[in-house]
Amino acid sequence: MDLLDWHRGGLSSRRLAILIKHLPRDSATIRDTDGETADWGVTDYLLAAVVDHLAAANWMFSVVNGDGESDPPEQPVPVPRPGDPAEREPMDETASGAIPPPAQPSPSELAHFFS
Structure with a gap:
């Protein structure tokens, strides 16, 4: 053509x-x-979501079933996706409109949720 x-x-x-x-x-x-x-299709985004959810579930399981004496494991990092803000330059924390990260649940809160 x-x-x-x-x-x-x-x-x-x-x-x-x-x-x-x-x-x-x-x-x-x-x-x-x-x-x-x-480069990313629907399948790639779905696979990244599956990996993120499995990592979060494994993290929650290890926090709830931990011995309580050692420090809890760090929360898993999501699979980076194209266009994610994490790949861009970090924003100034003092800028207006910055949303603070959500509070992380404690091991006792997770145990209560799953019991």
Whole structure:
């Protein structure tokens, strides 16, 4: 297909827009506009969510069933995804609109929740 056909009038603007809209995810245009997110499909996001949930469940199990004398294990770090704010430069904590992280549950709160 020659894009000059659009300039010459042989290809309508609507048809050109449809062709561009339905380009495959691995095309150069999509990679240029979407960046790294073009490499990730639905399956990749679902697998990352599964890994995150399994890691959280294992962490909760080890906290609840720990001996209580040693320090609890650190909370798992989520799988980095394209476009996550963690991959960008860190924000200034004093900036307006900064949301503090949620409070972590204590081992006794987790034990109470699961009992």
